Amino acid sequence: MNPTDALARISIVLSRTSHPGNIGSAARAMKTMGLSRLVLVSPKSFPHPEAETLASGAGDLLAQARVVETLDEALADCTYSLAVSARARDLGPEPMLAREGALNLISEVQAGAEVALVFGNETAGLSNEEIQRCQGAVMIAANPAYSSLNLAAAVQVLAYELRVAAFEGAPVVESKSTPFASVPATHGEQEGFYGHLEQVMVETGFLDPAQPRRLMPKLRRLFGRARLEKDEVNILRGILTATQTRR
Amino acid sequence: MNPTDALARISIVLSRTSHPGNIGSAARAMKTMGLSRLVLVSPKSFPHPEAETLASGAGDLLAQARVVETLDEALADCTYSLAVSARARDLGPEPMLAREGALNLISEVQAGAEVALVFGNETAGLSNEEIQRCQGAVMIAANPAYSSLNLAAAVQVLAYELRVAAFEGAPVVESKSTPFASVPATHGEQEGFYGHLEQVMVETGFLDPAQPRRLMPKLRRLFGRARLEKDEVNILRGILTATQTRR
Incomplete structure (x- = not known):
């Protein structure tokens, strides 16, 4: 699969976003890096004129966005999803750094998987329950004294890493050597x-x-x-x- | 020099910014990555309440920002500056990619240089004259069909690459293990x-x-x-x- 097609298959899931402007800004950030699949879980206000305004030239992503009620619906067909978390959680998977997470997602897509990257609410982030529904967690290394990235800024950094990973050639997921390996569980x-x-x-x-x-x-x-x-x-x-x- | 001190010595120069909100968002993006030196060249409106609002917890960067009339003033003490450009210019230096540019800036800082990263106006970018005043140019690889990163988004990506470059070789995250991870089973x-x-x-x-x-x-x-x-x-x-x- 070429890098452009790989990027187009990655779902960006925004869970319980409060501000419609952030949805628009996130869509713009996605499109600048060649991402296009946007999934919104119970957004507070969507569609909304502010989302359209801040999406700038990325209104097509908003028009095609899938809106669902629960994270389980959003991830139903995925075999590999990563939760974006600002910190390690007691109960969740150990977070990997953004670069490693992006490489893993691209490798999985190249191997044919349905994958998603999941962002939480602006104030509360993802709940422990949401994080535990993902196969892994990813964090953006930040200033420990002020790690509060804006939602769209976090989408921008990870979308950027995904683009770099897609075009620099992510390692192909090693083929499973045992004869009885089966496909990933959904x-x-x-x-x-x-x-x-x-x-x-x-x-x-x-x-x-x-x-x-x-x-x-x-x-x-x-x-x-x-x-x-x-x-x-x-x-x-x-x-x-x-x-x-x-x- | 430790990575934190290196990041604190890098100047982010915003030239002729039109929207004060973008100055605030850029300050927030900088602070999340441990950058703190903000220089504003002829901003259209600054100080401004919208800048304060969007800076969120990074109001200290706005308060300490240096405001100057010309890019020459902004760069007076610098020995190495990179112009951020969305594309290669006929008259400017050949742009390097964001990752390489960040590594170069950190190397220069570690060698004792005063360095800057220069961002242009939201609509027009940097003029050819401005780009030629810098020692090099850097671009963020983007979707050729839609490469329009918001100013603060571009600051976020480059600030992120600077942080990763500064900490390369040193652990960026202190501990990746979740608190209730136990010892491996024998x-x-x-x-x-x-x-x-x-x-x-x-x-x-x-x-x-x-x-x-x-x-x-x-x-x-x-x-x-x-x-x-x-x-x-x-x-x-x-x-x-x-x-x-x-x-």
């Missing part, structure tokens, strides 16, 4: 597994919903690191079902 | 888990020892990829035990 398949796992833990009394002890975040971190494949999700759910039916 | 702990998992699969009838269907190799591949930690093995074995005792 977001929906992974969430189905997590839901099933939690159900079994509750049924067996291992997980007390009143005292969850961070068990699910820890397990999401473990399986997120492994980048679950479709066959593996099937096996894991098969084991879970077997423990349920034989009880 | 070989024995991992084998204990695999044995326990296999036992549960056999007990529940999911794994038929006579027809093992490569289940264990597939699961070993999955968990091996994740590089299991000690706490994670404990959680996983806890789940397995819970399914056994409640059956």
